[in-house]
Amino acid sequence: MSDPTKAAGRTGAGGWWLVAIAWTLVGIPLAWGIYRTLLTAAKIF
Amino acid sequence: MAGLLSRERTVAAPGFNRWLVPPAALAIHLSIGMAYGFSVFWLPLSRAIGITQPAPGDWKISTLGWMYTLFFVFLGSSAALFGPWLEREGPRKAGVVAACCWSGGFFISALGVVVHQIWLLWLGSGVIGGCGLGLGYISPVSTLIKWFPDKRGMATGMAIMGFGGGAMIGSPLADLLMRHYATATSVGVAPTFVTLGLVYFVAMMCGAFGYRLPPDGWRPAGWQPPAQRSAMITARDVHVSRAWKTPQFWLLFVVLWMNVSAGIGVIGMASPMLQEVFGGKLIGVTAALKDLAADQRAQVATIGAGFAALISLFNIAGRIFWASLSDYIGRKTTYYVFFVLGFALYCSVPFAGRLGSVPLFVALVCLIITMYGGGFSTIPAYIADLFGTKFVGAIHGRILLAWSAAGVLGPVLVNYLREYQIAHGVPGAQAYNTTMYVLAGLLVMGFLANFAVKPVAEGHFMTAEDLAAERRLAHHGP
Numbered sequence: 001m002s003d004p005t006k007a008a009g010r011t012g013a014g015g016w017w018l019v020a021i022a023w024t025l026v027g028i029p030l031a032w033g034i035y036r037t038l039l040t041a042a043k044i045f
Numbered sequence: 046m047a048g049l050l051s052r053e054r055t056v057a058a059p060g061f062n063r064w065l066v067p068p069a070a071l072a073i074h075l076s077i078g079m080a081y082g083f084s085v086f087w088l089p090l091s092r093a094i095g096i097t098q099p100a101p102g103d104w105k106i107s108t109l110g111w112m113y114t115l116f117f118v119f120l121g122s123s124a125a126l127f128g129p130w131l132e133r134e135g136p137r138k139a140g141v142v143a144a145c146c147w148s149g150g151f152f153i154s155a156l157g158v159v160v161h162q163i164w165l166l167w168l169g170s171g172v173i174g175g176c177g178l179g180l181g182y183i184s185p186v187s188t189l190i191k192w193f194p195d196k197r198g199m200a201t202g203m204a205i206m207g208f209g210g211g212a213m214i215g216s217p218l219a220d221l222l223m224r225h226y227a228t229a230t231s232v233g234v235a236p237t238f239v240t241l242g243l244v245y246f247v248a249m250m251c252g253a254f255g256y257r258l259p260p261d262g263w264r265p266a267g268w269q270p271p272a273q274r275s276a277m278i279t280a281r282d283v284h285v286s287r288a289w290k291t292p293q294f295w296l297l298f299v300v301l302w303m304n305v306s307a308g309i310g311v312i313g314m315a316s317p318m319l320q321e322v323f324g325g326k327l328i329g330v331t332a333a334l335k336d337l338a339a340d341q342r343a344q345v346a347t348i349g350a351g352f353a354a355l356i357s358l359f360n361i362a363g364r365i366f367w368a369s370l371s372d373y374i375g376r377k378t379t380y381y382v383f384f385v386l387g388f389a390l391y392c393s394v395p396f397a398g399r400l401g402s403v404p405l406f407v408a409l410v411c412l413i414i415t416m417y418g419g420g421f422s423t424i425p426a427y428i429a430d431l432f433g434t435k436f437v438g439a440i441h442g443r444i445l446l447a448w449s450a451a452g453v454l455g456p457v458l459v460n461y462l463r464e465y466q467i468a469h470g471v472p473g474a475q476a477y478n479t480t481m482y483v484l485a486g487l488l489v490m491g492f493l494a495n496f497a498v499k500p501v502a503e504g505h506f507m508t509a510e511d512l513a514a515e516r517r518l519a520h521h522g523p
Contacts (some may be wrong), residue, residue: 025072026071033214033215034358044351
């Protein structure tokens with residue numbers, strides 16, 4: 001069996017592109033939600 | 046051949062990037078986090094027949110509010126019941142079942158709205174959706190902890206942050222959808238439920254299929270477990286069936302129960318407290334809330350809603366901040382901070398009210414709420430430190446029953462204390478003070494439980510034979 005420390009450790013540039021896409025997909029709705037909440041929260045100031 | 050959802054098919058191929066797992070977990074937690082935002086449906090549903098105003102036969106808001114109780118009772122129960130199954134079958138299958146339950150709950154609720162049967166809403170969103178909440182909540186925990194042995198707190202903090210943030214997306218989205226679907230004869234809730242069910246199903250399935258398990262023995266490239274481990278972090282594993290028989294399990298249960306009960310108490314009363322304590326001062330008028338004109342009261346209520354929104358932001362910020370910090374200062378110390386600093390802050394809130402300082406009051410409550418969120422996100426790493434990573438999801442599921450217990454204790458304590466004081470002539474604005482001191486007392490109990498947490502006794506850990514038998518059960522092959 002291969003060394004488990006290397007089984008999923010190193011990642012090529014393609015892997016990081018996928019990471020960026022995945023984070024963007026969850027980040028956009030989250031950022032929209034935070035923006036909407038900030039608009040409401042701003043009324044306290 | 047292994048099924049598409051099986052544990053074996055979930056093991057990561059060489060070259061897989063572990064940073065793909067947190068967004069998968071977030072996709073699930075952001076979806077189920079909408080449970081917190083369900084109150085957005087109460088007003089439209091309370092006039093589902095009358096459309097513009099409640100008519101005979103329309104549901105009362107208090108009747109609809111039972112959904113929250115069902116959510117959190119079934120979240121805790123299903124997490125406790127199905128945790129061991131999740132550990133055996135893997136996170137993907139659990140994520141898919143969670144997606145079916147959570148989305149299916151929306152579809153059943155939509156039917157309930159169309160035929161106007163409240164039991165269908167309770168069964169759909171409350172019971173079936175609640176089971177989806179429990180499974181979805183614990184599904185990424187052990188996977189993340191295995192991928193991030195060097196940053197356990199941060200990894201689970203990222204996912205559990207999503208549960209706090211779900212309502213931030215879901216509530217305004219539901220509001221937009223209801224406006225879009227509303228007609229002269231419908232408040233638009235049923236098609237909104239169907240749309241949300243479809244959206245959440247797609248998001249959660251993407252999350253479930255994004256889950257990957259690291260191969261056995263995997264560790265991050267270049268990372269070595271510390272040569273000198275803290276006595277509070279074990280490298281071995283306790284079986285879930287054994288864990289709940291240890292004092293450490295029940296001490297962590299009390300730690301979470303007390304932290305969440307106190308936090309729920311503050312969340313429930315923070316906005317009305319701000320409005321009643323400061324009254325007209327919030328809009329630059331020297332008068333108590335009861336003496337304000339209707340339009341001034343509306344202005345104060347708007348500020349109260351802004352405060353509630355600010356609280357939810359600090360809730361999610363605390364989830365990632367405190368859990369990440371716990372990687373550096375240790376879990377036990379993190380909970381000490383929650384209980385010691387928390388005690389000082391809870392006791393200071395009435396002082397800020399007497400001082401008449403709105404900024405100080407807001408700052409104190411926001412800081413308190415970060416520690417409420419931090420309590421949720423730090424507990425999985427605390428469990429992994431004490432009981433090992435093998436059954437962390439299942440043990441976490443059982444400890445989440447403390448959340449269900451807190452859902453009863455926190456609101457009951459706050460509501461009954463307030464009613465008792467007002468019945469005995471205490472002015473409304475001052476009735477909050479005693480409640481804050483009682484909630485601070487809960488933190489003292491949490492502190493004592495945390496103080497008593499010691500490493501798990503040697504005899505509770507699994508032997509090599511136990512681990513081999515468990516591996517066979519978990520479909521790892523002979």
